[in-house]
Amino acid sequence: MGLKMNPPEEHLNRQMAGVAFPIPSGLVQALRNARHVTVLTGSGISAESGVPTFRDAQTGLWSKFKPEELATRGAFQRNPKLVWDWYAWRRELVAQAQPNAAHLALVELERRASGFTLITQNVDGLHQRAGSRDVVELHGNITRVKCFEEGLVVPTWKETDETPPRCPRCGGRLRPDVVWFGEMLPADAIDRAFAASQACNVFFSIGTSTLVHPAAALPFEALQHTAMVVEINPCSTPLTARAHYALRGTAGEVLPDLLRML
Ligand code: APR
Numbered sequence: 001m002g003l004k005m006n007p008p009e010e011h012l013n014r015q016m017a018g019v020a021f022p023i024p025s026g027l028v029q030a031l032r033n034a035r036h037v038t039v040l041t042g043s044g045i046s047a048e049s050g051v052p053t054f055r056d057a058q059t060g061l062w063s064k065f066k067p068e069e070l071a072t073r074g075a076f077q078r079n080p081k082l083v084w085d086w087y088a089w090r091r092e093l094v095a096q097a098q099p100n101a102a103h104l105a106l107v108e109l110e111r112r113a114s115g116f117t118l119i120t121q122n123v124d125g126l127h128q129r130a131g132s133r134d135v136v137e138l139h140g141n142i143t144r145v146k147c148f149e150e151g152l153v154v155p156t157w158k159e160t161d162e163t164p165p166r167c168p169r170c171g172g173r174l175r176p177d178v179v180w181f182g183e184m185l186p187a188d189a190i191d192r193a194f195a196a197s198q199a200c201n202v203f204f205s206i207g208t209s210t211l212v213h214p215a216a217a218l219p220f221e222a223l224q225h226t227a228m229v230v231e232i233n234p235c236s237t238p239l240t241a242r243a244h245y246a247l248r249g250t251a252g253e254v255l256p257d258l259l260r261m262l
Contacts (some may be wrong), residue, residue, distance in 0.1 A: 020253070020257060021247070021249050021253055021254050021257040021258075023247075023254075023257055023258050023261045024245050026228075026244075026245075027202075027228070027230060027244075027245050027258070028258075028261045028262060030201065030202050030228045031113075031202055031258075031262055032262065033201070034113065034114070034115075034200075034201040034202045035114055035115055035201055036113070036114070036115030036116070036117070036196070036199055036200045036201055037109065037113045037115065037116050037117075037200060037201070037202045037203075037204070038116075038117045038119065038196040038197055038199075038200035038202075038203045038204070038218075038222065038227075039106060039109070039116075039117070039118050039119065039203075039204040039206060040119045040120070040121070040193075040197075040203070040204065040205050040206065040208065040215065040218050040219065041106075041118070041119070041120045041121065041122060041127070041206045041207055041208065041251075042054070042120075042121045042122065042206070042207045042208025042209065042215075043055075043121070043122055043207060043208070044206065044207020044208060044209075044233060044250075044251060045100075045102050045103065045122070045126075045206050045207035045251045046097070046100075046103075046122055046124050046126050046207070047207065047250070047251075048100040048101070048102065048250060048251065048252035049097040049098055049099060049100045049103070049124075049126055050093075050096075050097050051093060051094060051097050051124055051126070052093075053207075054067060055209065062086060062089065065086070068181055070082070070083055070086050071083075071178070071180045071181055072180050072181050072182055073180055073182065073183065076148065076173075076175055076180075080148075080163075080164050080173050080175075081163050081164065083164075083175075084163050084164035084174075084175070084176075085163065087142060087176040087178075088163075090142055091142055091143060094124040094125065094126070094142060094143070097124070097126065098129075099126045099127070099129050099130030099131075100126075100251075100252050101252045101255065101256050102206070102207075102250075102251035102252045102254075102255045102256075103126050103127055103129075103130035103132070104130050104131070104256075105255035105256050105258070105259050106118060106127065106130070106132060106255065107130050107131040107132050108259050109255075109259060110132060110133070112259075112262065115200075117134075117136065117192070117193075117196035117200070118132050118134075118135050118136065119135075119136040119138060119189075119192075119193045119196065119197075119215075119218065120135055120136070120137060120138065120139075121138050121139050121208060121212070121215050122139070123137070123139050123140050123141050123142040123176075123178045124142060125141050125142070125143045136189050136192050136193050136196070137186075137189060138179070138185050138186075138189050138190065138193060138214075138215050139178055139179040139185065139215075140176070140177045140178035140179050140186070141177055141178065142176055142177075142178055144176070144177035145157070145174045145175065145176055145177055146174070146175060146176075146177040147167035147169065147170060147172045147173075147174060147175075148164075148167075148172050148173045148174065148175045149167065149170055149172030149173075150167065150169065150170055150172065152169070153177055154167055154168065154169075154174055156168075157174055185214065190214060193214075193215070193218055194214075194218065194221060197218040197219070197221040197222045197225070197227075198221055198222070198224075198225045199225070200222060200225075200227050201227055201228065202227060202228045202229075202230065203218070203219055203222035203223075203227045203228070203229045203230070204230050204231075204232060205218075205219045205229065205230070205231045205232070205233075205237075205239055205243070206231075206232045206233070206251050206255070207232065207233060207251050208233070208237070209235075209237050210237040210238045210239045211237075211238070216238070216239075219231070219239050219242075219243070220239070220242070223242060228244045228245075229242070229243045229244055229245075230243060230244060230245045230246075230247065231243040231245070231246045231247065232247045232249065232251050232254045232255065233246075233247075233248070234248060234249060234250055
């Protein structure tokens with residue numbers, strides 16, 4: 001399988017549509033006929049917004065830490081202030097970032113598709129800020145916090161000089177509402193993600209290394225249920241050889257061109 005080359009007249013269509021990236025005609029056709037489109041995104045879709053991907057090297061004072069060392073319950077229990085401050089730094093990074101052309105293209109795709117599910121591994125909330133509705137967040141959202149003891153989301157808390165702040169209900173420490181390594185993903189999000197992967201006609205895997213399960217299983221679930229699977233990633237991943245189309249480009253260049261061809 002892998003990327004099918006376009007016949008020469010495709011090039012003409014592309015030029016007329018004013019697109020630079022070779023969008024396969026088979027994909028355009030399938031999208032036009034699709035009853036349901038499901039999209040899985042990873043941190044690569046936010047890269048063009050200036051948000052480092054999950055496996056990019058950490059920068060600045062956090063460069064000496066690996067996310068895997070900070071994003072765990074144990075790390076928080078050992079050093080709650082360090083973990084809270086890391087997420088506060090990432091919240092600041094995300095607050096300064098803007099949704100990019102790829103996020104916006106998915107909002108347009110959702111508007112035009114008869115059925116659409118957007119599943120993200122990202123915790124940056126950029127899909128929602130771009131205008132995507134009903135995003136299935138597999139790994140939580142960095143802009144929300146919850147009580148470490150009770151697990152309930154806390155909309156506001158009293159700022160004191162203590163970090164992390166305390167839960168207004170039980171006095172426990174507050175933590176980011178994200179899924180840490182070793183923690184279970186939200187059951188309803190997982191159920192919805194697998195159902196949407198099994199029921200779709202076209203499945204996009206965009207900006208993810210396809211390394212971390214259970215999210216990494218979703219495109220293979222779609223393949224097993226006869227969906228057309230499309231990967232958008234400048235690099236290859238464990239999905240590349242199995243995808244019907246592997247579009248080797250950045251999300252910010254491929255998705256707008258795809259929408260222009262529809
Ligand atoms: N457009 C598309 N893809 C891109 C771009 C871009 N502009 N820039 C980078 N990529 C690709 C990279 O080639 C890589 O395959 O995005 C992928 C990012 O991979 P990771 O850094 O592993 O991030 P992700 O796949 O989202 O990680 C999944 O792992 O650690 C957990 O919870 C964490 O949600 C995260 C999950």
